[in-house]
Amino acid sequence: MLFLVISNPRPERPSSATRNRKKFWAWLKPKQKAKQCLMVYARPGRGAVAIFDVDSHEALHELLNGWAELIPAQFEICPLIDPAAAKRYLNRK
Numbered sequence: 371m372l373f374l375v376i377s378n379p380r381p382e383r384p385s386s387a388t389r390n391r392k393k394f395w396a397w398l399k400p401k402q403k404a405k406q407c408l409m410v411y412a413r414p415g416r417g418a419v420a421i422f423d424v425d426s427h428e429a430l431h432e433l434l435n436g437w438a439e440l441i442p443a444q445f446e447i448c449p450l451i452d453p454a455a456a457k458r459y460l461n462r463k
Contacts, residue, residue: 372408372450373430377417377443384416387441394418394440401433417443421450 379387401407401422406429410420424430434445451459 371424371426371430372452373422373424374448374450375420375422375434376413376446376448377419377437377441378446379416379441379443387416390440394437397436397440406433 398407398410398420402410406422406424408421408423410418412418422430422433424433430447434447437443438445
């Protein structure tokens with residue numbers, strides 16, 4: 371299951387979050403290696419955008435809780451359809 375996740379961190383001084391932002395990238399590294407996180411980009415100013423590929427909503431929930439432990443944020447979540455699956459669906463019609 372693919373999900374686009376957009377984080378909107380809690381407003382605070384950027385300098386107060388630097389240590390945890392560094393920890394975030396270290397926390398994310400094994401998820402990228404395991405292909406649970408397909409991509410992630412930092413947003414200008416603050417926040418990030420990531421695409422996760424997980425087996426369940428519970429797995430996504432676990433990832434988002436881990437993320438929020440490091441950087442408290444609100445998350446906007448958009449379910450995605452793999453492009454190949456979307457094309458197969460269109461070809462059935």
